[in-house]
Amino acid sequence: MSTGMKRISRSRPVAVRRGRPEEPGEPVRPRRGRVVTLTGAALVVVGVVIGGAALGLGGGDRPAPRADVTMRITTIASCTLTESQSFSAVATYGAAQPLPLQAQGLITWLPQAGTTVHEGETLIRVDDRPVVLLYGAVPQYRTLRLPAEPTAGQAATGQTADRGSAGQATGEASTDPDSTETATGPLLRGADVRQLKRALTRLGYAGLDDRKTYTRSTADAVRRWQRDLGERPTGEVGLGDIFYASGPLRIVPGEGVTVGQAMSPTALERTSRTRVITATVDGTSTWARIGTRMNVDIENGDTVRGVISSVKLSDATGSDGGQSLDIVLRVARQSALKKAGVAVSVTHVTAHRAGVLCVPSAALIALAEGGYGVQTASGSYVAVKTGLFAGGKAEISGVGVYAGLQVSLPVGD
Numbered sequence: 490m491s492t493g494m495k496r497i498s499r500s501r502p503v504a505v506r507r508g509r510p511e512e513p514g515e516p517v518r519p520r521r522g523r524v525v526t527l528t529g530a531a532l533v534v535v536g537v538v539i540g541g542a543a544l545g546l547g548g549g550d551r552p553a554p555r556a557d558v559t560m561r562i563t564t565i566a567s568c569t570l571t572e573s574q575s576f577s578a579v580a581t582y583g584a585a586q587p588l589p590l591q592a593q594g595l596i597t598w599l600p601q602a603g604t605t606v607h608e609g610e611t612l613i614r615v616d617d618r619p620v621v622l623l624y625g626a627v628p629q630y631r632t633l634r635l636p637a638e639p640t641a642g643q644a645a646t647g648q649t650a651d652r653g654s655a656g657q658a659t660g661e662a663s664t665d666p667d668s669t670e671t672a673t674g675p676l677l678r679g680a681d682v683r684q685l686k687r688a689l690t691r692l693g694y695a696g697l698d699d700r701k702t703y704t705r706s707t708a709d710a711v712r713r714w715q716r717d718l719g720e721r722p723t724g725e726v727g728l729g730d731i732f733y734a735s736g737p738l739r740i741v742p743g744e745g746v747t748v749g750q751a752m753s754p755t756a757l758e759r760t761s762r763t764r765v766i767t768a769t770v771d772g773t774s775t776w777a778r779i780g781t782r783m784n785v786d787i788e789n790g791d792t793v794r795g796v797i798s799s800v801k802l803s804d805a806t807g808s809d810g811g812q813s814l815d816i817v818l819r820v821a822r823q824s825a826l827k828k829a830g831v832a833v834s835v836t837h838v839t840a841h842r843a844g845v846l847c848v849p850s851a852a853l854i855a856l857a858e859g860g861y862g863v864q865t866a867s868g869s870y871v872a873v874k875t876g877l878f879a880g881g882k883a884e885i886s887g888v889g890v891y892a893g894l895q896v897s898l899p900v901g902d
Contacts, residue, residue, distance in 0.1 A: 511598035514819050562866050563898045565890065568847045570879040571762055572840040578785070578833050580826045583817065585741055585758035588612070592620050592631065592729035596750050602741040605762065609692045612732060612740065619718055624691070625684040625733040630754065634725030635686060635708050636674035677703040684733070685690040685726065689714060764826040765817050766795050768835050769803050772812035783818060785825075793825045795835065839876055846890060847882045852898045861885075866895035 575671035582603075594616035606612055611619040678701045686697040694710040715722045739762045743755040750756075766785055770777050777800055785795045790880060795818030803813040818835065820826060826833075853861045854870065862872040863885070871894075876884030 508856045522823045552602060559900050560772045560897045561900050562895050563849060563852060565846050565848050565863075565885070565892055565894045565896060567844055567892050568882065569843045570845065570847060570877045570882060571838055571843070572877060573836050573838045574770075574774070575786075575834050575836045576768045576770050578766050578835045580831045580833055581767055582739065583761040583762075583765045583767075585760050587743070587755045588732070588738070588740065588757040588759050589754060590620055590729065590732055590752070590757060592618070592752055593618075593751055594618075596746070596748050596756060597754055598755075599742050599746065599748055603739065605737050606740045607737045611885065612738070613757055615729075618720065618730070620729065621718070621731050622738060623685070623688040623731050623733055624736060624737065625688060627684050628727075628733055629681065629682070629728060629731055631677075632725060632728050633677060633682060633703055633707075633711075634723075635703065635705065636676065636834055668765055682707070685731075686710075736843065763819075763823055765798070765819060766826075766833060766835060767815065767817050769813050769815055772802075772814055774814060774837070776839070777814050781837070784838070785818065786822060786834045786836060786885050787825060788832060791825050793820055793822045794865075795820045840879070842877045842884055845876065845884045846886060846892060847884050848896060849898055850878060850881055850883045852896050853883060853885075863890075863896040870894075 590613065591615070592615040596613065596615060597617045598611075598614035600606070600611075600613065606622050608622060608624050610622055612622050613620050628708055680701060682703045683699060683701045686699065689710050690697050692714065694713055697710055698704075698706070711726060712722035712724045715724075738759050741758050741760060743753075743758050746753075746756050777797065779797055779800060781797045783795050783797065785793045787793070796815050798819045799817040801815050803815040805813045805815075848863060852863050853873070853875070854864060856862050856870075856872060860872055861875055862870045864870055871887065871889045873887040873890055875886040876886065878884070
């Protein structure tokens with residue numbers, strides 16, 4: 490040639506590789522070169538390798554390059570590419586936590602696992618006495634009752650005459666709303682008393698004030714409540730007779746707990762009342778943190794959104810032998826999770842590109858000078874810049890790259 494450049498025979502091409510190159514078991518990102526249109530003798534090639542295998546990059550047992558490849562035409566198009574990671578998961582009610590009940594004795598009745606208990610209902614029976622759920626923030630820490638009544642001997646000798654009127658001698662509170670004394674001793678006062686009064690009022694027992702004092706009217710309301718429960722109306726609430734919580738409880742008996750066993754701190758357990766998604770992910774998942782949104786794919790084909798609510802180190806070992814993480818996701822649309830224990834999968838989107846130009850990855854050609862290109866339907870070559878690879882497609886851009894451009898794609902022998 491007059492320019493001094495050696496003519497390259499079209500029958501002996503050098504250094505053109507199609508598809509995305511790879512080493513055995515390890516994907517390799519394409520090299521990125523400058524964007525330039527290549528035609529005619531300016532393209533230096535050393536061979537054609539089909540389907541993403543690079544010449545000389547894998548060992549002697551790879552098939553020899555072939556030039557007789559059937560080609561078809563495909564079109565550069567606008568598309569959306571998404572790269573993601575998916576993990577097996579399960580819908581559960583979360584980890585069970587022991588319910589710190591204070592009743593002592595033998596268990597004589599247990600609820601069914603998964604029972605939701607509301608205010609005024611029985612959690613468990615111990616020595617055939619109910620432990621009742623009430624709503625409140627202050628734990629029960631003492632027995633609530635009126636001061637001890639005077640004995641018959643004390644009343645006969647007038648030992649209480651100087652403590653108040655005859656009505657007060659029977660434990661009646663003073664008509665003075667600020668009084669804390671009766672003829673038999675001081676009345677119990679505290680936030681726990683007011684909490685009990687408010688709970689009984691919600692259950693329909695009228696006539697209770699909102700003060701913190703345990704008066705005779707309080708004891709009378711307790712007696713009416715005890716009769717309705719089928720219990721002896723003592724007018725006092727023993728330690729362990731009630732359990733306070735902020736709302737309804739979903740409860741399950743502790744593992745191995747049965748009727749007839751001695752009551753223990755782990756006899757009953759509580760779980761979340763809403764289903765959550767639990768999964769174990771790789772410890773290298775830096776995105777696994779509270780607040781991260783994920784897709785939850787249910788086996789019926791439905792997909793809902795979940796938000797990570799907790800992350801902790803897992804006892805399980807990751808697939809690579811490293812540390813794993815246990816994550817819990819909240820799901821707002823509970824109706825999609827019809828039952829606990831159902832198998833689901835969770836997906837985290839690591840990259841998302843909408844409205845980009847893309848071609849099948851196999852349409853890419855590795856250029857001798859570096860980077861990638863595509864071969865147009867007319868036979869010319871256009872260098873491209875690659876972006877995200879996902880779902881067998883590659884994001885491309887560059888001078889002369891546009892939607893609708895027809896390029897060649899190998900389809901086999």
